[in-house]
Amino acid sequence: MERERVRWGVLATGGIAASFTANLLDMPDAEVVAVASRSDASAKAFAERFGIPRAYGDWSSLAEDEDVDVVYVATPHSAHRAAAGLCLEAGRAVLCEKAFTLNSREAEELVTLARSRGLFLMEAMWMYCHPLIRRLKALVDDGAIGEVRTVQADFGLAGPFPPAHRLRDPAQGGGALLDLGVYPVSFAHLILGEPSEVTARAALSDEGVDLRTGMLLSWESGAHALLNCSIDAGTPVTASITGSKGRIDIPHGFFHPDRFVLHRDGREPQEFTAEPGDGPRDSLRHEAGEVMHRVRAGDTESPLVPLAGSLAVMRTLDSVRERIGVRYPSEG
Numbered sequence: 001m002e003r004e005r006v007r008w009g010v011l012a013t014g015g016i017a018a019s020f021t022a023n024l025l026d027m028p029d030a031e032v033v034a035v036a037s038r039s040d041a042s043a044k045a046f047a048e049r050f051g052i053p054r055a056y057g058d059w060s061s062l063a064e065d066e067d068v069d070v071v072y073v074a075t076p077h078s079a080h081r082a083a084a085g086l087c088l089e090a091g092r093a094v095l096c097e098k099a100f101t102l103n104s105r106e107a108e109e110l111v112t113l114a115r116s117r118g119l120f121l122m123e124a125m126w127m128y129c130h131p132l133i134r135r136l137k138a139l140v141d142d143g144a145i146g147e148v149r150t151v152q153a154d155f156g157l158a159g160p161f162p163p164a165h166r167l168r169d170p171a172q173g174g175g176a177l178l179d180l181g182v183y184p185v186s187f188a189h190l191i192l193g194e195p196s197e198v199t200a201r202a203a204l205s206d207e208g209v210d211l212r213t214g215m216l217l218s219w220e221s222g223a224h225a226l227l228n229c230s231i232d233a234g235t236p237v238t239a240s241i242t243g244s245k246g247r248i249d250i251p252h253g254f255f256h257p258d259r260f261v262l263h264r265d266g267r268e269p270q271e272f273t274a275e276p277g278d279g280p281r282d283s284l285r286h287e288a289g290e291v292m293h294r295v296r297a298g299d300t301e302s303p304l305v306p307l308a309g310s311l312a313v314m315r316t317l318d319s320v321r322e323r324i325g326v327r328y329p330s331e332g
Contacts, residue, residue, distance in 0.1 A: 009068035017074035036062035093120035145243030153184035156230030175209030181229030202324035
C-alpha cells in the first residue's frame with residue numbers, strides 16, 4: 001500500500017538544510033513544497049537548486065503555508081526558539097535541529113507550546129534514529145555488557161575557525177558545546193539517562209565561547225561519562241561503553257557509525273555493521289522517516305527522540321555552561 005505523502009517546509013538554507021532536503025527528495029513518501037530564508041535571494045536559490053515550488057523571503061509565510069505538514073528548522077540554534085515557536089503557533093508540526101535551543105528555558109517553552117497545541121515536535125537528533133545506534137541501545141538494555149560503568153565519547157574539529165565564523169559568535173550560540181558537544185552528551189544520556197552531577201572545564205576564545213570542553217558526568221549508580229568536544233583540535237570521534245561484563249566500541253564517527261564491536265568476557269569480539277547504503281548522512285533519512293511515521297499516526301512526539309530526553313540534555317548543557325562560564329548575549 002502506498003503511504004500518504006508528507007509535505008515538508010524547510011526553514012533555512014545552510015549546509016545541513018541542503019543535506020536534509022537532498023535526503024527528502026530521495027524518499028517517495030516525502031515532498032518538499034516550500035523553503036524560507038531571511039532573504040528572497042537565498043530562498044529562491046535554494047528552491048531552484050532542489051526544485052522546490054515555493055520560496056519565501058520570510059519565516060512567517062512558510063509557517064502560515066497550509067500546504068506544509070511539517071517544518072524542518074535548520075537555523076543556527078540561537079534562532080531555534082523563535083523559528084520553531086513561529087511554526088508551532090501557526091499550527092505546523094516541527095522537526096528542530098540540535099542543539100534543541102540555546103538553553104533549557106527555551107526548550108521548555110517550545111515543548112509547552114507544542115503540547116498545548118497538540119502538535120508534533122522533535123529534536124533532530126539523527127543519531128538516535130540510526131539503526132546501528134538503536135541496535136547498540138537494545139544490546140545494552142538487554143544486559144549484553146552487564147551494568148554500565150563508564151561511557152566515553154568525543155567530537156572535535158581541527159578548525160581553525162576565524163573569529164567571524166558562527167562557531168566563534170556568542171550571538172549565534174557559538175562554541176564547541178552546542179554544536180559538537182551535544183552529540184557526546186546525548187550519547188551518554190541515551191545510555192545512562194540524566195546525570196546527577198556535572199563537572200566541566202573549558203578553554204574559552206576571546207569572544208567568550210568554548211574552544212574545547214571536557215566533561216565528567218556522574219550518576220547515582222556510580223557510573224560516569226568522560227566526554228570531550230572541540231572546535232580547535234580534531235579528535236577521533238569515537239565512543240565506548242564499558243560494563244561489568246564487557247564493552248562496546250564505536251571506532252569512528254560514533255553518531256553515524258558504519259560498525260561497532262561488542263566485546264564480552266570469555267567470547268570472541270562480535271562486529272555489527274550497517275546495512276548497504278546506510279552511509280553517514282543516511283541517518284537524516286531515518287530521522288525523516290520517523291517524523292513522517294509519527295505525523296501520519298497523529299503522534300505528538302517520537303519514542304526514539306522523546307521530548308523529555310531533549311529537555312534533560314538541555315539541562316545538562318546548561319550545567320556545563322554554568323561551570324565553564326559561557327553565557328550568550330540573549331540570556332542577559
